[in-house]
Amino acid sequence: MVLTIYAPLFASSKRAVVTLVEKGVEFETVNVDLLKGEQRQPEYIAIQPFGKIPVLVDGDYKIFESRAIMRYIAEKYRSQGPDLLGKTIEERGQVEQWLDVEATSYHPPLLALTLNIVFAPLMGLPADEKVIKESEEKLAEVLDVYEAQLSKNEYLAGDFVSLADLAHLPFTEYLVGAIGKAYMIKDRKHVSAWWDKISNRAAWKEVSEKYALPV
Amino acid sequence: MVLTIYAPLFASSKRAVVTLVEKGVEFETVNVDLLKGEQRQPEYIAIQPFGKIPVLVDGDYKIFESRAIMRYIAEKYRSQGPDLLGKTIEERGQVEQWLDVEATSYHPPLLALTLNIVFAPLMGLPADEKVIKESEEKLAEVLDVYEAQLSKNEYLAGDFVSLADLAHLPFTEYLVGAIGKAYMIKDRKHVSAWWDKISNRAAWKEVSEKYALPV
Numbered sequence: 001m002v003l004t005i006y007a008p009l010f011a012s013s014k015r016a017v018v019t020l021v022e023k024g025v026e027f028e029t030v031n032v033d034l035l036k037g038e039q040r041q042p043e044y045i046a047i048q049p050f051g052k053i054p055v056l057v058d059g060d061y062k063i064f065e066s067r068a069i070m071r072y073i074a075e076k077y078r079s080q081g082p083d084l085l086g087k088t089i090e091e092r093g094q095v096e097q098w099l100d101v102e103a104t105s106y107h108p109p110l111l112a113l114t115l116n117i118v119f120a121p122l123m124g125l126p127a128d129e130k131v132i133k134e135s136e137e138k139l140a141e142v143l144d145v146y147e148a149q150l151s152k153n154e155y156l157a158g159d160f161v162s163l164a165d166l167a168h169l170p171f172t173e174y175l176v177g178a179i180g181k182a183y184m185i186k187d188r189k190h191v192s193a194w195w196d197k198i199s200n201r202a203a204w205k206e207v208s209e210k211y212a213l214p215v
Numbered sequence: 216m217v218l219t220i221y222a223p224l225f226a227s228s229k230r231a232v233v234t235l236v237e238k239g240v241e242f243e244t245v246n247v248d249l250l251k252g253e254q255r256q257p258e259y260i261a262i263q264p265f266g267k268i269p270v271l272v273d274g275d276y277k278i279f280e281s282r283a284i285m286r287y288i289a290e291k292y293r294s295q296g297p298d299l300l301g302k303t304i305e306e307r308g309q310v311e312q313w314l315d316v317e318a319t320s321y322h323p324p325l326l327a328l329t330l331n332i333v334f335a336p337l338m339g340l341p342a343d344e345k346v347i348k349e350s351e352e353k354l355a356e357v358l359d360v361y362e363a364q365l366s367k368n369e370y371l372a373g374d375f376v377s378l379a380d381l382a383h384l385p386f387t388e389y390l391v392g393a394i395g396k397a398y399m400i401k402d403r404k405h406v407s408a409w410w411d412k413i414s415n416r417a418a419w420k421e422v423s424e425k426y427a428l429p430v
Binding site for chain 2: 061063092093094100101105
């Protein structure tokens with residue numbers, strides 16, 4: 001049974017896609033064009049009732065929320081590829097902690113920057129300069145904590161690569177690319193070294209090239 | 216070794232506290248007064264670098280982010296009390312999915328309502344009526360999806376109570392209480408039945424009474 005990922009071209013979905021590639025799992029993809037509103041079509045709402053991406057379909061089983069999909073893949077294919085959940089309950093606790101930091105502290109301001117700087121111009125909408133300024137300040141505070149953490153450990157959850165690191169990849173690629181604020185990463189020595197390490201992993205290079213957003 | 220939870224009186228911390236009580240784990244508490252800014256004191260920042268609550272200290276181990284703490288407790292004490300993670304990888308996937316829905320879709324608008332309707336007056340700040348209106352609309356959309364899900368299953372992740380349900384307790388208590396919008400729950404038949412069931416669990420009643428916010 002081949003797994004299917006919906007909307008592989010968009011950033012949130014790439015959290016799931018890179019996890020599949022890291023674990024060496026075979027999968028198919030189904031495109032959903034958010035810019036055309038396809039995620040609000042009844043056929044898609046039947047699969048994902050919130051009209052969000054991504055969704056993973058695994059036979060009769062389906063699961064949504066990008067980080068929940070990452071955990072499901074990492075657990076189901078635990079015996080192959082890197083152990084992205086840590087090896088003990090304590091290590092997994094740290095992975096969960098930093099996954100939740102990404103979801104609740106890192107992602108929201110970075111999403112606001114992405115929407116205002118990358119997507120607003122594409123859709124002919126005005127960018128909210130106040131939101132951009134506040135989001136950059138919030139993200140800088142989070143990155144200062146990351147800098148301290150990454151001065152003590154090679155990766156966020158410890159000295160092993162985990163879902164917590166991979167979850168940062170798709171939107172940080174916007175930050176250092178289309179958003180034009182690479183200095184937020186580069187000016188922090190340990191964050192910069194961490195970014196170089198995770199963004200140069202073979203799995204991410206493959207995902208980043210193969211599923212580039214067509215804009 | 217007795218576990219210690221920081222800031223048990225505040226809502227986010229109660230996600231961790233109710234999990235400890237459900238699992239029958241002994242713990243101590245340390246108060247942190249957010250209204251006095253104690254979470255920004257250097258001693259606290261040394262424990263939680265983002266200045267947020269809660270933190271769980273378990274001997275030499277510490278973990279923050281309320282939902283990560285819930286997962287850690289549920290995993291460590293898996294053999295006692297209800298299995299709050301589900302029994303299979305597939306069930307756990309659904310628990311993770313709805314935990315992430317709570318964190319990324321349910322909590323943000325409900326937090327905005329809590330801050331504007333409950334905390335702003337306490338702190339002599341003006342409430343943002345536009346934010347209140349938009350947050351209520353967003354929360355209503357999420358609750359419509361919950362209504363459909365809870366018409367098919369007794370609990371969010373299936374026919375078993377899980378971390379996904381418990382994560383909703385502290386802030387939904389604000390919604391039906393101090394926020395004054397109980398109708399958002401009561402007007403949805405299946406959501407209402409679900410709320411009655413989870414909010415009447417012995418563990419939540421104990422937590423809700425014992426750690427009431429002193430305002």
